Amino acid sequence: MKNLFLFIFVLTTTFCAAQNRNAKATLQVDGVCQMCKERIEKASIKAKGVKIADWNVETHELKLIYNQKKTSLEDIKKSIIAVGHDVEDMIATDEAYNSVHPCCRYRDEVVQDDHKNDKK
DSSP states (O other), rough: HHHHHHHHHHHHHHHHHHHHEEEEEEEEEOSSSHHHHHHHHHHHHTTTEEEEEEEEEETTTEEEEEEEEOOOOOHHHHHHHTTTOBTTTBOOOHHHHHSOOOOOTTTTTTHHHHHHHHHO
16 A cells, blocks of 8 residues: 555656746747747737746747646647637637738738848
């Protein structure tokens, strides 16, 4: 009986230790401008447990620091696609995508070209 109790204790302790309070992750998120940056970062921070969210307009990389005990990457991605931005392996619904400002329609090649020309 003591061995069983010890085994359960070790298993539980190992599982709890495997969850990181300051986990780091990088995601690819589609967007084209500063308005997109604000929307993406705000949606990320709304996911409980996200401490830092920094999206780069040039590389489309979202760097995160989050508490795995409070949230998961899946939940963070869902929060981002809910505001209209595609994330790596998840696509925002047409309704969510159409809710973004017209200058943020990153799927539209004309909008992408306009933002490329603005950077020059």
